[in-house]
Amino acid sequence: MFHMDRKKYKQIRVVVLLFLGAIVGVSVITNSYMLAAITIFIGLLFLVLVRSKTKITIDEREITIREKAAQMTYAIFAPTIGIGAFLLLFPSNSGLSVFSKGEWTYVESLGTVLAYLALFLITLYAISYHFLNRKYGGGNDQ
Amino acid sequence: MEAAMTNKLKVYRAMGDLTQEQLADELRVSRQTVNAIESNKYQPSLELAFKIAHLFKVKIEDIFIYKKGE
16 A cells, blocks of 8 residues: 655645645636636545545644644634624614614624524534543543 | 643653654654653653653653652
8 A cells, every 4th residue: 555654745735735726826817716616626635535645643742732722713713703793783782773774784684693603603612512521531420 | 839841852862862853753743742842842641751751661750850840
């Protein structure tokens, strides 16, 4: 079975991404979005196949960095969309008629979308926390 | 009171005449991880600490030192 190391994989990835970028750039300029979509799909498929042939070990430091990055992203993103939703929904629900017509209806819709997104994010976090907590021995006090 | 971990990985690596790259390959981690451990920017997991100790045929506490600060 053919194997390649991490360094070779990174080199191939750079070449593929440059090639992808060039084709997508040309596609956008010529307005052929289908070509761009197909190129991205084939490029990603190729990278996945190449990666499967590579002995890549994701080391523990990288996992720690990913965990901290995910934690930080959640800590910033959840309050941002929550507060954003509140600020967008607040004028429409303030009782003033000026906020319930025209472009304000779009603002209210955007606020609703953000509110559901915030709920979805918090629910997803709570569910994954629950399962991971059980996986790592939480809740088994005896 | 602050506790800190230090290590002698660089010393043991030099004694074993290994480069960071070679040690990283032996441990199946990246060179950056070895560098981060040596410069005390990253504390390895217990598993990796055992791997390192086994590789140099010493006890964990010979390489990793727990310092209880003031």
